[in-house]
Amino acid sequence: MKSHPKVEDNCLWDQNMKNQFTIPWKFPKLVVSSICLISVLCLFYTVSFSNVPSSSNQELGIIKTIHVVEQDTTPPPVPSPKSKPHEKTNLHHLVFGIAASARLWDRxxxxxxxxxxxxxxxxxxxxDKAVKNGSGDHLLPPVKISSxxxxxxxxxxxxxxxxxxxSRIISETLRLGFKDVRWFVMGDDDTFFLPDNLVRVLSKYDHNQFYYIGSSSESHLQNINFSYGMAYGGGGFAISYPLAKVLAKMQDRCIQRYPGLYGSDDRIHACMAELGVPLTKEPGFHQYDVYGSLLGLLAAxxxxxxxxxxxxxxxxxxxxxxNRVQALKRLxxxxxxxSAAVMQQSVCYDKTRSWTVSVSWGYVVQxxxxxxxxxxxxxPARTFLNWYRRADYTGFSFNTRPVSRHSCQKPFSYFLSNALYNDGKNQTASEYVQHKVSSSSDCKWKMPDPSRIERVEVYKRPDPNLWDKAPRxxxxxxxxxxxxxxxxIDVGVCGEDEFIELR
Known part of the structure; x- marks a missing residue:
């Protein structure tokens, strides 16, 4: 490869030439004009190249960003006056698109x-169609009819x-023109979100990048029939703003290419595959493709x-x-x-009585x-059944353990009855009351009987930064x-050298 002379050398040569030669006043005008033109071009060439950034990683990133903006004809979103570029993600930065049915809306x-x-x-x-307004509807998000x-x-x-x-809800919500959006969140009308925990999860990711965040089904057969790489819509998923913007441009054409797909979430997944964006799995999104009791899943x-x-x-x-609404009100x-600690399991032992204790904070003690x-x-203990009723325990996409039929091995469950916060001690006190089952007292083992424990008190300090650290x-x-x-029981962050010993 030939090496090109530096721009500075060219100009220095030109300056030296000017110093060494004088132009006679009778020199031809054409030659004078040519020399002047060359000098002007040299000066322009020097100024232009002096503005080119060096090839560091950071500066190359700036060039790349400018290139993308020039290709995208859509103007960038105008930030809200309250928006701060380095502000931590909060609820204001999230916009929800909730899929609902008029037939089931009242419930x-x-x-x-x-x-x-x-x-x-x-x-x-x-x-899908208009519904009548009811009492308390002002506590709900605004309602719109899909196109x-x-x-x-x-x-x-x-x-x-x-x-x-x-499947078009994210795109239709984007077109409403919300400002200062970082994430679009999809969910169903029978999905219960914990908004603060959702913010904790999304705060880990750069909302300026392409992210598709959610989780798969609890049913192995569901994942086989659809995909392990698909975010199940009922459990909810989140799409970063720039990804939602690109999706909205191509989604209608994408949908037409997949008329044989079953649901909305597999259509979203198909479009994500075309965009080359994989699913980022977060295990806190729960589709719950199961029947029966969630006790085993939530306790572990x-x-x-x-x-x-x-x-x-x-x-x-x-x-x-x-009923279901009353249960969620208690939660x-x-x-x-x-909120950060809800359903978090800890295990300890009452060694004097040879008992194992499992605490799912805010829910149940066993x-x-x-x-x-x-x-x-x-x-998780199998207190639930597979979405495919004929499937056995091998049909789940995670490890489970059987529910023992032996009366001595069945757990005693104490469900949350109340919880309070002591401001002076910066401590929560939660009470759990025994859910009595008749067969639990049939055990003939010669060891202390947990049925005599009627209530459990759990004391714990709130830790809002729990998920800013390595999970433990x-x-x-x-x-x-x-x-x-x-x-x-006392529940809290483990000490540096603290661990759970069997004996």
């Missing part, structure tokens, strides 16, 4: 009222073409913030002897006190006769007490 809107914060959150409920999708092809014999309408929640609960109309109420009590390893306790279970400790029918 399911009560779920949304429980988690929606009208003065702090933004979003739209998208319905007509009859021109789109739909050929799946087992599904419903409403899937096309629902993964070490991740609880973000969403879905299929509330399908599964049993999460607390016994109440809101610990959510308001320490006491087992005998000593069980943490490895076993962190596996909290530790629990059984405390001495003079109350015969009460167990007292």
């Amino acid at each position: 399911r809107k009560n779920y949304i009222k429980l988690w929606w914060k009208p003065r702090q959150m933004r979003g739209v409920v998208w319905l 007509d999708t009859s021109e789109f092809k739909y050929k799946n014999p087992k599904g419903h073409r409403s899937a096309i309408r629902i 929640h993964p070490v991740a913030p609880l973000v969403s609960l879905h299929h509330l109309d399908v599964v049993e109420p999460i607390f016994p002897n109440v 809101k009590v610990p959510i308001n006190l320490d 006491i087992y006769r005998g000593i069980f390893s943490v490895r076993e306790m962190e596996m 279970r909290n530790c629990c400790r059984v405390l001495p007490t003079k109350k015969k029918s009460t167990m007292v």
